[in-house]
Amino acid sequence: MTATDAAPDQALIELDDESPERLYELFEAHGWGDGLPLVAPTTGRVDAMLEHSAGHPDEVLATLAPRFGRLTRRVVAVNAVLAGCPPEVFPVVLTAALALSQPEANLRGVNATTHPVSFMTIVHGDIARTAGFNAGVGAFGPGNRANATVGRAIRLMMLHVAGARPGFGDAATQGQPSKYTYCAAENADESPWPSYPASIGINAASAVTVHCGENPHNVHDMEAEGDPVTILGKYASAMTSLGMNNACMPFAEFFVAFGPEHAQSLAKVGLDRDGIASFLHEHAALPLRDFHRHFKGYGRTTWQELSDEDELSGMTTDGGKIRIMVIGGPGKHGSIIPSWGMTRSVTLPLTA
Protein backbone atom coordinates (compact mmCIF):
# COMPACT_ATOMS: atom_id res chain seq x y z
CA MET A 1 0.00 0.00 0.00
CA THR A 2 1.21 3.55 -0.72
CA ALA A 3 0.29 7.04 0.44
CA THR A 4 -1.85 7.42 -2.69
CA ASP A 5 -4.03 4.59 -1.43
CA ALA A 6 -5.41 6.72 1.41
CA ALA A 7 -8.98 6.19 2.46
CA PRO A 8 -11.76 8.22 0.85
CA ASP A 9 -13.13 10.76 3.36
CA GLN A 10 -16.72 9.49 3.10
CA ALA A 11 -15.60 6.12 4.39
CA LEU A 12 -14.46 7.55 7.71
CA ILE A 13 -16.30 8.46 10.90
CA GLU A 14 -14.83 10.51 13.75
CA LEU A 15 -15.35 8.83 17.08
CA ASP A 16 -14.69 10.59 20.39
CA ASP A 17 -13.27 7.42 21.85
CA GLU A 18 -12.94 3.80 20.75
CA SER A 19 -14.21 2.14 23.91
CA PRO A 20 -16.42 -0.96 23.45
CA GLU A 21 -19.36 1.00 24.84
CA ARG A 22 -18.98 3.88 22.37
CA LEU A 23 -18.52 1.47 19.48
CA TYR A 24 -21.66 -0.45 20.47
CA GLU A 25 -23.60 2.81 20.58
CA LEU A 26 -22.42 3.88 17.13
CA PHE A 27 -23.01 0.49 15.50
CA GLU A 28 -26.44 0.00 17.03
CA ALA A 29 -27.48 3.45 15.81
CA HIS A 30 -26.60 2.41 12.23
CA GLY A 31 -28.03 -1.12 12.47
CA TRP A 32 -24.51 -2.58 12.13
CA GLY A 33 -22.72 -5.34 14.01
CA ASP A 34 -23.49 -8.92 15.06
CA GLY A 35 -24.32 -8.17 18.69
CA LEU A 36 -20.89 -9.09 20.05
CA PRO A 37 -18.10 -6.68 21.09
CA LEU A 38 -16.10 -5.26 18.20
CA VAL A 39 -12.57 -3.99 17.61
CA ALA A 40 -12.56 -0.38 16.36
CA PRO A 41 -11.51 -0.30 12.68
CA THR A 42 -9.08 2.57 13.05
CA THR A 43 -7.05 3.67 10.06
CA GLY A 44 -3.94 2.20 11.68
CA ARG A 45 -5.46 -1.24 12.24
CA VAL A 46 -6.98 -1.36 8.75
CA ASP A 47 -3.65 -0.32 7.21
CA ALA A 48 -1.93 -3.14 9.13
CA MET A 49 -4.48 -5.61 7.75
CA LEU A 50 -3.92 -4.28 4.22
CA GLU A 51 -0.21 -4.97 4.54
CA HIS A 52 -1.22 -8.57 3.81
CA SER A 53 -3.04 -7.66 0.60
CA ALA A 54 -1.58 -7.58 -2.89
CA GLY A 55 -3.64 -5.07 -4.84
CA HIS A 56 -5.19 -1.61 -4.69
CA PRO A 57 -7.31 -1.31 -1.55
CA ASP A 58 -10.23 0.35 -3.33
CA GLU A 59 -10.40 -1.82 -6.45
CA VAL A 60 -13.95 -3.15 -6.76
CA LEU A 61 -13.51 -6.91 -6.90
CA ALA A 62 -17.13 -8.08 -6.74
CA THR A 63 -20.51 -7.20 -5.26
CA LEU A 64 -22.35 -9.04 -2.50
CA ALA A 65 -26.11 -9.59 -2.85
CA PRO A 66 -28.76 -8.64 -1.91
CA ARG A 67 -27.47 -5.10 -1.25
CA PHE A 68 -24.87 -5.51 -3.99
CA GLY A 69 -22.39 -3.71 -1.78
CA ARG A 70 -19.05 -3.22 -3.51
CA LEU A 71 -16.38 -5.55 -2.23
CA THR A 72 -12.93 -3.99 -1.98
CA ARG A 73 -9.83 -5.10 -0.14
CA ARG A 74 -10.33 -2.14 2.19
CA VAL A 75 -13.89 -3.06 3.18
CA VAL A 76 -12.75 -6.66 3.72
CA ALA A 77 -9.96 -5.37 5.95
CA VAL A 78 -12.38 -3.17 7.91
CA ASN A 79 -14.63 -6.10 8.70
CA ALA A 80 -11.65 -8.33 9.49
CA VAL A 81 -10.48 -5.76 12.05
CA LEU A 82 -13.98 -5.50 13.53
CA ALA A 83 -14.05 -9.30 13.94
CA GLY A 84 -10.68 -9.34 15.75
CA CYS A 85 -8.73 -11.06 12.95
CA PRO A 86 -4.95 -11.21 13.14
CA PRO A 87 -3.64 -9.50 9.97
CA GLU A 88 -2.09 -12.66 8.51
CA VAL A 89 -5.54 -14.22 7.93
CA PHE A 90 -6.60 -11.37 5.63
CA PRO A 91 -6.09 -13.42 2.40
CA VAL A 92 -8.40 -16.13 3.75
CA VAL A 93 -11.18 -13.63 4.48
CA LEU A 94 -10.76 -12.05 1.05
CA THR A 95 -10.72 -15.41 -0.77
CA ALA A 96 -13.83 -16.59 1.09
CA ALA A 97 -15.65 -13.36 0.19
CA LEU A 98 -14.70 -13.75 -3.47
CA ALA A 99 -15.84 -17.38 -3.42
CA LEU A 100 -19.20 -16.34 -1.99
CA SER A 101 -19.60 -13.68 -4.68
CA GLN A 102 -19.57 -16.36 -7.42
CA PRO A 103 -22.97 -16.89 -9.11
CA GLU A 104 -23.16 -20.55 -8.13
CA ALA A 105 -22.99 -19.69 -4.44
CA ASN A 106 -26.20 -17.71 -5.05
CA LEU A 107 -25.94 -15.12 -2.26
CA ARG A 108 -29.16 -13.46 -3.38
CA GLY A 109 -31.09 -16.50 -2.26
CA VAL A 110 -28.76 -17.66 0.52
CA ASN A 111 -28.79 -14.37 2.39
CA ALA A 112 -32.49 -13.67 2.02
CA THR A 113 -33.97 -17.09 2.74
CA THR A 114 -36.03 -18.10 5.79
CA HIS A 115 -33.73 -21.17 6.04
CA PRO A 116 -30.99 -20.79 8.70
CA VAL A 117 -28.16 -21.33 6.17
CA SER A 118 -24.70 -20.04 7.02
CA PHE A 119 -21.29 -19.98 5.32
CA MET A 120 -19.07 -22.90 6.26
CA THR A 121 -15.52 -21.84 5.41
CA ILE A 122 -12.77 -24.46 5.22
CA VAL A 123 -9.11 -23.47 4.98
CA HIS A 124 -6.69 -25.73 3.12
CA GLY A 125 -2.93 -25.98 2.73
CA ASP A 126 0.02 -23.88 3.83
CA ILE A 127 -1.99 -20.87 5.04
CA ALA A 128 -3.77 -23.06 7.58
CA ARG A 129 -0.42 -23.73 9.26
CA THR A 130 1.26 -20.35 8.82
CA ALA A 131 -1.74 -18.31 9.98
CA GLY A 132 -2.50 -20.59 12.93
CA PHE A 133 -5.82 -22.20 11.94
CA ASN A 134 -7.05 -25.21 13.89
CA ALA A 135 -7.67 -28.41 11.93
CA GLY A 136 -7.55 -30.68 14.98
CA VAL A 137 -9.34 -31.01 18.32
CA GLY A 138 -12.44 -28.81 18.36
CA ALA A 139 -11.78 -27.37 14.89
CA PHE A 140 -15.31 -25.96 14.60
CA GLY A 141 -14.76 -24.19 17.90
CA PRO A 142 -14.27 -22.64 20.27
CA GLY A 143 -10.85 -21.43 21.28
CA ASN A 144 -8.79 -20.65 18.17
CA ARG A 145 -8.46 -17.03 17.11
CA ALA A 146 -7.98 -17.59 13.37
CA ASN A 147 -10.95 -19.95 13.03
CA ALA A 148 -13.21 -17.85 15.24
CA THR A 149 -12.45 -14.47 13.76
CA VAL A 150 -12.37 -15.46 10.08
CA GLY A 151 -15.85 -16.95 10.30
CA ARG A 152 -17.03 -13.88 12.12
CA ALA A 153 -15.45 -11.50 9.60
CA ILE A 154 -17.34 -13.24 6.80
CA ARG A 155 -20.61 -12.85 8.69
CA LEU A 156 -19.89 -9.18 9.38
CA MET A 157 -19.32 -8.61 5.66
CA MET A 158 -22.68 -10.19 4.95
CA LEU A 159 -24.38 -7.96 7.52
CA HIS A 160 -22.65 -4.79 6.35
CA VAL A 161 -21.70 -5.13 2.68
CA ALA A 162 -24.34 -7.63 1.52
CA GLY A 163 -27.08 -6.07 3.66
CA ALA A 164 -28.10 -9.40 5.21
CA ARG A 165 -29.56 -7.86 8.36
CA PRO A 166 -32.16 -9.99 10.13
CA GLY A 167 -35.62 -8.83 9.07
CA PHE A 168 -34.31 -6.75 6.17
CA GLY A 169 -31.94 -8.66 3.89
CA ASP A 170 -32.04 -11.90 5.91
CA ALA A 171 -35.41 -13.51 6.64
CA ALA A 172 -34.11 -16.56 8.54
CA THR A 173 -37.01 -17.83 10.64
CA GLN A 174 -34.75 -18.92 13.51
CA GLY A 175 -31.16 -18.39 12.35
CA GLN A 176 -28.52 -20.75 13.74
CA PRO A 177 -25.42 -20.42 15.95
CA SER A 178 -23.05 -20.80 12.99
CA LYS A 179 -24.32 -17.47 11.69
CA TYR A 180 -21.94 -15.89 14.21
CA THR A 181 -18.87 -17.76 12.97
CA TYR A 182 -18.27 -20.96 10.97
CA CYS A 183 -14.70 -21.75 9.99
CA ALA A 184 -12.27 -24.67 10.37
CA ALA A 185 -9.21 -26.03 8.61
CA GLU A 186 -9.00 -29.34 6.73
CA ASN A 187 -6.87 -31.86 8.61
CA ALA A 188 -4.81 -32.92 5.62
CA ASP A 189 -2.00 -34.24 7.84
CA GLU A 190 -4.23 -36.97 9.27
CA SER A 191 -6.28 -37.60 6.16
CA PRO A 192 -5.67 -40.88 4.31
CA TRP A 193 -6.72 -39.23 1.05
CA PRO A 194 -5.41 -36.33 -1.05
CA SER A 195 -6.44 -32.86 0.12
CA TYR A 196 -9.97 -31.76 -0.74
CA PRO A 197 -8.85 -29.10 -3.27
CA ALA A 198 -6.60 -31.64 -5.01
CA SER A 199 -9.53 -34.07 -5.19
CA ILE A 200 -11.49 -31.53 -7.26
CA GLY A 201 -8.56 -30.54 -9.44
CA ILE A 202 -7.32 -27.46 -7.60
CA ASN A 203 -3.61 -27.86 -6.99
CA ALA A 204 -2.67 -24.72 -5.08
CA ALA A 205 -0.44 -24.34 -2.03
CA SER A 206 -3.38 -22.83 -0.17
CA ALA A 207 -7.10 -22.67 -0.89
CA VAL A 208 -10.44 -21.83 0.68
CA THR A 209 -13.78 -23.65 0.32
CA VAL A 210 -17.18 -22.16 1.13
CA HIS A 211 -20.40 -24.16 1.47
CA CYS A 212 -23.77 -22.61 2.28
CA GLY A 213 -25.46 -25.01 4.64
CA GLU A 214 -26.68 -26.01 8.06
CA ASN A 215 -24.71 -26.44 11.25
CA PRO A 216 -22.72 -29.71 11.40
CA HIS A 217 -24.89 -32.70 12.39
CA ASN A 218 -22.83 -34.98 14.62
CA VAL A 219 -22.23 -38.64 13.73
CA HIS A 220 -20.91 -40.91 16.49
CA ASP A 221 -19.68 -44.44 15.88
CA MET A 222 -17.35 -46.06 18.42
CA GLU A 223 -17.64 -49.70 17.36
CA ALA A 224 -14.36 -51.31 18.43
CA GLU A 225 -13.44 -52.86 15.09
CA GLY A 226 -14.02 -49.72 13.07
CA ASP A 227 -16.41 -51.63 10.81
CA PRO A 228 -16.89 -49.42 7.73
CA VAL A 229 -20.54 -50.44 7.43
CA THR A 230 -21.41 -49.37 10.98
CA ILE A 231 -19.55 -46.11 10.43
CA LEU A 232 -20.99 -45.24 7.02
CA GLY A 233 -24.43 -46.53 7.96
CA LYS A 234 -24.60 -43.89 10.66
CA TYR A 235 -23.44 -41.13 8.31
CA ALA A 236 -26.08 -42.25 5.81
CA SER A 237 -28.67 -42.25 8.60
CA ALA A 238 -27.72 -38.69 9.59
CA MET A 239 -28.10 -37.62 5.96
CA THR A 240 -31.60 -39.04 5.66
CA SER A 241 -34.12 -36.54 6.94
CA LEU A 242 -37.23 -35.14 5.30
CA GLY A 243 -36.68 -31.87 7.15
CA MET A 244 -33.52 -31.00 5.25
CA ASN A 245 -33.68 -29.01 2.04
CA ASN A 246 -31.62 -31.78 0.41
CA ALA A 247 -34.73 -33.98 0.61
CA CYS A 248 -36.72 -31.86 -1.81
CA MET A 249 -33.64 -30.74 -3.75
CA PRO A 250 -31.60 -33.91 -4.30
CA PHE A 251 -29.35 -32.06 -6.76
CA ALA A 252 -27.92 -30.20 -3.73
CA GLU A 253 -24.62 -31.05 -2.06
CA PHE A 254 -23.83 -32.68 1.27
CA PHE A 255 -20.49 -32.08 2.95
CA VAL A 256 -19.18 -34.96 5.04
CA ALA A 257 -16.46 -34.09 7.56
CA PHE A 258 -14.93 -37.31 8.89
CA GLY A 259 -12.91 -37.22 12.08
CA PRO A 260 -9.45 -38.70 11.34
CA GLU A 261 -10.22 -41.99 13.11
CA HIS A 262 -13.32 -42.68 11.05
CA ALA A 263 -11.44 -41.72 7.88
CA GLN A 264 -8.56 -44.05 8.71
CA SER A 265 -10.92 -46.94 9.50
CA LEU A 266 -12.54 -46.49 6.10
CA ALA A 267 -9.24 -46.15 4.24
CA LYS A 268 -7.91 -49.30 5.94
CA VAL A 269 -10.42 -51.44 4.04
CA GLY A 270 -9.59 -49.68 0.77
CA LEU A 271 -12.36 -47.10 0.60
CA ASP A 272 -11.57 -43.86 -1.19
CA ARG A 273 -13.74 -40.76 -1.64
CA ASP A 274 -15.60 -42.21 -4.64
CA GLY A 275 -16.37 -45.47 -2.89
CA ILE A 276 -17.63 -43.70 0.22
CA ALA A 277 -19.75 -41.30 -1.82
CA SER A 278 -21.29 -44.21 -3.71
CA PHE A 279 -22.13 -45.99 -0.44
CA LEU A 280 -23.69 -42.87 1.07
CA HIS A 281 -25.66 -42.10 -2.09
CA GLU A 282 -27.01 -45.66 -2.08
CA HIS A 283 -27.84 -45.83 1.63
CA ALA A 284 -29.07 -42.29 2.34
CA ALA A 285 -32.43 -43.06 0.77
CA LEU A 286 -36.13 -43.33 1.53
CA PRO A 287 -39.12 -44.93 -0.21
CA LEU A 288 -40.55 -42.77 -2.98
CA ARG A 289 -43.87 -42.64 -1.14
CA ASP A 290 -42.23 -40.52 1.57
CA PHE A 291 -41.00 -37.98 -0.97
CA HIS A 292 -44.33 -37.96 -2.82
CA ARG A 293 -46.28 -37.55 0.39
CA HIS A 294 -44.15 -34.72 1.69
CA PHE A 295 -43.18 -32.78 -1.42
CA LYS A 296 -45.90 -33.32 -4.03
CA GLY A 297 -43.30 -34.13 -6.68
CA TYR A 298 -41.29 -30.97 -6.06
CA GLY A 299 -37.74 -31.43 -7.31
CA ARG A 300 -38.21 -35.12 -8.18
CA THR A 301 -37.32 -36.53 -11.59
CA THR A 302 -39.60 -38.13 -14.18
CA TRP A 303 -38.30 -41.66 -13.59
CA GLN A 304 -39.08 -41.27 -9.91
CA GLU A 305 -42.58 -40.12 -10.69
CA LEU A 306 -43.09 -43.25 -12.79
CA SER A 307 -41.62 -45.74 -10.28
CA ASP A 308 -43.36 -47.85 -7.65
CA GLU A 309 -43.97 -46.19 -4.32
CA ASP A 310 -41.78 -48.62 -2.38
CA GLU A 311 -38.72 -48.01 -4.57
CA LEU A 312 -35.91 -46.30 -2.68
CA SER A 313 -34.88 -42.83 -3.79
CA GLY A 314 -31.66 -41.15 -2.71
CA MET A 315 -31.22 -37.92 -0.81
CA THR A 316 -28.76 -37.10 -3.60
CA THR A 317 -29.09 -37.56 -7.36
CA ASP A 318 -25.59 -39.11 -7.46
CA GLY A 319 -22.46 -39.62 -5.38
CA GLY A 320 -20.83 -36.56 -6.90
CA LYS A 321 -23.02 -34.37 -4.72
CA ILE A 322 -21.29 -35.77 -1.61
CA ARG A 323 -18.16 -33.77 -0.72
CA ILE A 324 -15.70 -35.46 1.63
CA MET A 325 -12.89 -34.13 3.80
CA VAL A 326 -11.21 -34.79 7.16
CA ILE A 327 -11.60 -32.33 10.02
CA GLY A 328 -10.92 -32.59 13.75
CA GLY A 329 -8.85 -34.52 16.25
CA PRO A 330 -8.90 -37.86 18.10
CA GLY A 331 -12.21 -39.58 18.78
CA LYS A 332 -14.98 -41.43 16.99
CA HIS A 333 -16.97 -38.47 15.72
CA GLY A 334 -17.59 -36.73 12.44
CA SER A 335 -20.39 -34.72 10.92
CA ILE A 336 -22.54 -34.15 7.88
CA ILE A 337 -23.41 -30.65 6.71
CA PRO A 338 -26.61 -30.41 4.60
CA SER A 339 -27.02 -27.69 2.01
CA TRP A 340 -29.47 -24.82 1.70
CA GLY A 341 -30.20 -26.34 -1.70
CA MET A 342 -30.04 -23.86 -4.56
CA THR A 343 -26.36 -23.17 -4.09
CA ARG A 344 -23.04 -24.77 -4.98
CA SER A 345 -19.86 -24.89 -2.92
CA VAL A 346 -16.90 -22.94 -4.27
CA THR A 347 -13.19 -23.62 -3.76
CA LEU A 348 -10.66 -20.97 -4.82
CA PRO A 349 -6.87 -20.81 -4.60
CA LEU A 350 -5.79 -18.29 -1.98
CA THR A 351 -5.63 -14.72 -3.24
CA ALA A 352 -4.62 -11.48 -1.59
Place this chain on the structure above:
Amino acid sequence: MTVTTTPTLIYRPDGEPGSEPLSITPGPTSLAGIRIGVMENAKPNSDVVMGRAAEIMAARVGGTVTVLTGKRLPNSAEFDNAKGDEMGISEGVLQLLKEKADVVITGVADCGSCSAYTAYDTIELERNGIPTILTTTTRFEQIARTLVSDFGLPSARTLVLPHPIGGTDHERLFEWGEQAVDEMIIQFGRQV
Protein backbone atom coordinates in the same frame (compact mmCIF):
# COMPACT_ATOMS: atom_id res chain seq x y z
CA MET B 1 -8.52 9.21 38.48
CA THR B 2 -9.51 11.10 35.36
CA VAL B 3 -9.71 9.16 32.11
CA THR B 4 -9.00 11.22 29.01
CA THR B 5 -10.11 10.15 25.58
CA THR B 6 -8.79 11.09 22.16
CA PRO B 7 -10.94 11.46 19.05
CA THR B 8 -10.11 8.85 16.47
CA LEU B 9 -11.07 8.05 12.88
CA ILE B 10 -12.66 4.72 12.12
CA TYR B 11 -13.99 3.21 8.90
CA ARG B 12 -17.61 2.60 8.02
CA PRO B 13 -18.04 -1.16 7.59
CA ASP B 14 -20.53 -1.22 4.72
CA GLY B 15 -18.84 0.24 1.64
CA GLU B 16 -20.69 1.64 -1.34
CA PRO B 17 -23.94 0.06 -2.53
CA GLY B 18 -23.72 -1.30 -6.06
CA SER B 19 -27.15 -1.03 -7.66
CA GLU B 20 -27.98 1.75 -10.11
CA PRO B 21 -31.22 3.61 -9.24
CA LEU B 22 -34.16 2.70 -11.48
CA SER B 23 -37.67 4.08 -12.11
CA ILE B 24 -40.92 2.21 -12.64
CA THR B 25 -42.50 1.99 -16.09
CA PRO B 26 -45.40 4.49 -16.20
CA GLY B 27 -48.75 2.72 -15.92
CA PRO B 28 -51.39 2.79 -18.67
CA THR B 29 -53.52 5.95 -18.72
CA SER B 30 -56.67 3.82 -18.97
CA LEU B 31 -57.25 0.31 -17.69
CA ALA B 32 -60.14 -0.33 -20.12
CA GLY B 33 -59.31 -3.40 -22.21
CA ILE B 34 -56.17 -4.08 -20.21
CA ARG B 35 -54.47 -7.47 -20.65
CA ILE B 36 -53.36 -8.80 -17.27
CA GLY B 37 -50.62 -11.40 -16.82
CA VAL B 38 -50.17 -13.45 -13.65
CA MET B 39 -46.74 -14.97 -13.01
CA GLU B 40 -46.63 -17.16 -9.94
CA ASN B 41 -43.43 -18.31 -8.27
CA ALA B 42 -44.51 -21.86 -7.35
CA LYS B 43 -45.18 -20.94 -3.73
CA PRO B 44 -48.34 -22.74 -2.57
CA ASN B 45 -51.56 -20.84 -3.38
CA SER B 46 -49.79 -17.99 -5.19
CA ASP B 47 -51.76 -18.82 -8.33
CA VAL B 48 -55.01 -19.01 -6.35
CA VAL B 49 -54.87 -15.60 -4.67
CA MET B 50 -53.27 -13.65 -7.52
CA GLY B 51 -55.38 -15.37 -10.15
CA ARG B 52 -58.56 -14.43 -8.29
CA ALA B 53 -57.41 -10.84 -7.83
CA ALA B 54 -56.59 -10.56 -11.54
CA GLU B 55 -59.96 -12.01 -12.61
CA ILE B 56 -61.93 -9.64 -10.39
CA MET B 57 -59.89 -6.66 -11.54
CA ALA B 58 -60.37 -7.66 -15.20
CA ALA B 59 -64.12 -7.89 -14.69
CA ARG B 60 -64.24 -4.51 -13.01
CA VAL B 61 -62.21 -2.53 -15.58
CA GLY B 62 -63.27 -4.40 -18.72
CA GLY B 63 -59.98 -6.20 -19.18
CA THR B 64 -58.84 -9.82 -19.63
CA VAL B 65 -56.54 -12.19 -17.82
CA THR B 66 -54.44 -13.31 -20.78
CA VAL B 67 -51.56 -15.20 -19.14
CA LEU B 68 -51.35 -17.38 -16.03
CA THR B 69 -47.85 -18.82 -15.82
CA GLY B 70 -45.02 -19.99 -13.64
CA LYS B 71 -41.54 -18.73 -14.36
CA ARG B 72 -39.20 -21.68 -14.05
CA LEU B 73 -39.77 -24.71 -11.94
CA PRO B 74 -36.68 -25.94 -10.12
CA ASN B 75 -36.39 -29.47 -11.46
CA SER B 76 -33.09 -31.19 -10.95
CA ALA B 77 -31.93 -31.40 -14.56
CA GLU B 78 -32.58 -27.72 -15.12
CA PHE B 79 -30.71 -26.70 -12.01
CA ASP B 80 -27.80 -29.03 -12.68
CA ASN B 81 -27.24 -27.29 -15.98
CA ALA B 82 -27.58 -23.83 -14.51
CA LYS B 83 -25.67 -21.72 -12.09
CA GLY B 84 -27.30 -21.06 -8.78
CA ASP B 85 -28.11 -17.47 -9.53
CA GLU B 86 -30.14 -18.30 -12.63
CA MET B 87 -33.47 -18.77 -10.91
CA GLY B 88 -35.25 -15.89 -12.58
CA ILE B 89 -37.79 -15.71 -15.39
CA SER B 90 -37.01 -17.97 -18.33
CA GLU B 91 -36.64 -16.30 -21.70
CA GLY B 92 -39.77 -18.04 -23.00
CA VAL B 93 -41.94 -16.78 -20.15
CA LEU B 94 -40.57 -13.27 -20.56
CA GLN B 95 -41.43 -13.26 -24.26
CA LEU B 96 -44.90 -14.62 -23.54
CA LEU B 97 -45.59 -11.83 -21.06
CA LYS B 98 -44.18 -9.14 -23.36
CA GLU B 99 -46.41 -10.30 -26.20
CA LYS B 100 -49.62 -11.02 -24.35
CA ALA B 101 -49.78 -8.84 -21.24
CA ASP B 102 -49.89 -5.07 -20.69
CA VAL B 103 -49.39 -5.41 -16.93
CA VAL B 104 -48.26 -8.25 -14.65
CA ILE B 105 -48.88 -9.26 -11.07
CA THR B 106 -46.20 -11.55 -9.61
CA GLY B 107 -45.32 -13.30 -6.35
CA VAL B 108 -46.15 -14.25 -3.75
CA ALA B 109 -43.14 -13.08 -1.77
CA ASP B 110 -44.01 -14.79 1.49
CA CYS B 111 -40.61 -16.19 2.44
CA GLY B 112 -37.04 -14.96 2.27
CA SER B 113 -35.45 -16.28 -0.90
CA CYS B 114 -38.75 -16.06 -2.80
CA SER B 115 -38.91 -12.40 -1.78
CA ALA B 116 -35.46 -11.91 -3.28
CA TYR B 117 -36.42 -13.66 -6.51
CA THR B 118 -39.78 -11.92 -6.76
CA ALA B 119 -38.10 -8.56 -6.22
CA TYR B 120 -35.64 -9.39 -8.96
CA ASP B 121 -38.39 -10.63 -11.30
CA THR B 122 -40.40 -7.46 -10.71
CA ILE B 123 -37.46 -5.33 -11.71
CA GLU B 124 -36.74 -7.52 -14.74
CA LEU B 125 -40.31 -7.06 -15.99
CA GLU B 126 -40.25 -3.31 -15.30
CA ARG B 127 -36.98 -3.06 -17.23
CA ASN B 128 -38.78 -4.73 -20.11
CA GLY B 129 -41.45 -2.04 -20.03
CA ILE B 130 -44.17 -4.01 -18.23
CA PRO B 131 -45.76 -2.30 -15.19
CA THR B 132 -45.54 -5.03 -12.55
CA ILE B 133 -46.95 -5.47 -9.06
CA LEU B 134 -44.86 -7.36 -6.52
CA THR B 135 -47.19 -9.27 -4.21
CA THR B 136 -46.04 -9.92 -0.66
CA THR B 137 -47.62 -10.45 2.76
CA THR B 138 -47.75 -8.44 5.95
CA ARG B 139 -45.02 -10.56 7.55
CA PHE B 140 -42.62 -10.21 4.63
CA GLU B 141 -43.38 -6.66 3.53
CA GLN B 142 -40.32 -5.22 5.25
CA ILE B 143 -37.89 -7.62 3.64
CA ALA B 144 -39.58 -7.33 0.22
CA ARG B 145 -39.37 -3.52 0.33
CA THR B 146 -35.73 -3.69 1.50
CA LEU B 147 -34.85 -6.02 -1.35
CA VAL B 148 -36.44 -4.01 -4.16
CA SER B 149 -34.69 -0.99 -2.74
CA ASP B 150 -31.37 -2.88 -2.59
CA PHE B 151 -31.88 -3.92 -6.20
CA GLY B 152 -32.38 -0.28 -7.24
CA LEU B 153 -36.17 0.17 -7.45
CA PRO B 154 -37.46 1.48 -4.11
CA SER B 155 -40.64 2.73 -5.80
CA ALA B 156 -41.68 -0.76 -6.99
CA ARG B 157 -45.43 -1.34 -7.20
CA THR B 158 -46.23 -3.44 -4.15
CA LEU B 159 -49.37 -5.24 -2.97
CA VAL B 160 -49.44 -6.45 0.64
CA LEU B 161 -51.76 -9.36 1.42
CA PRO B 162 -52.52 -10.99 4.79
CA HIS B 163 -50.18 -13.76 5.94
CA PRO B 164 -49.83 -16.67 5.31
CA ILE B 165 -50.78 -17.55 1.75
CA GLY B 166 -49.57 -21.17 1.96
CA GLY B 167 -51.87 -23.16 4.23
CA THR B 168 -54.85 -20.77 4.01
CA ASP B 169 -58.09 -22.20 2.55
CA HIS B 170 -59.18 -21.15 -0.93
CA GLU B 171 -62.38 -19.43 0.20
CA ARG B 172 -60.36 -17.06 2.38
CA LEU B 173 -57.77 -16.55 -0.38
CA PHE B 174 -60.54 -15.60 -2.82
CA GLU B 175 -61.71 -12.95 -0.33
CA TRP B 176 -58.20 -11.59 0.01
CA GLY B 177 -57.84 -11.51 -3.78
CA GLU B 178 -61.10 -9.61 -4.16
CA GLN B 179 -60.16 -7.14 -1.45
CA ALA B 180 -56.82 -6.43 -3.19
CA VAL B 181 -58.36 -5.10 -6.40
CA ASP B 182 -58.68 -1.43 -5.34
CA GLU B 183 -55.00 -1.34 -4.48
CA MET B 184 -54.05 -3.09 -7.72
CA ILE B 185 -55.88 -0.44 -9.73
CA ILE B 186 -54.04 2.31 -7.85
CA GLN B 187 -50.66 0.59 -8.28
CA PHE B 188 -51.04 -0.15 -11.99
CA GLY B 189 -52.16 3.45 -12.59
CA ARG B 190 -49.05 4.97 -11.04
CA GLN B 191 -46.90 7.07 -13.38
CA VAL B 192 -43.92 7.41 -11.01
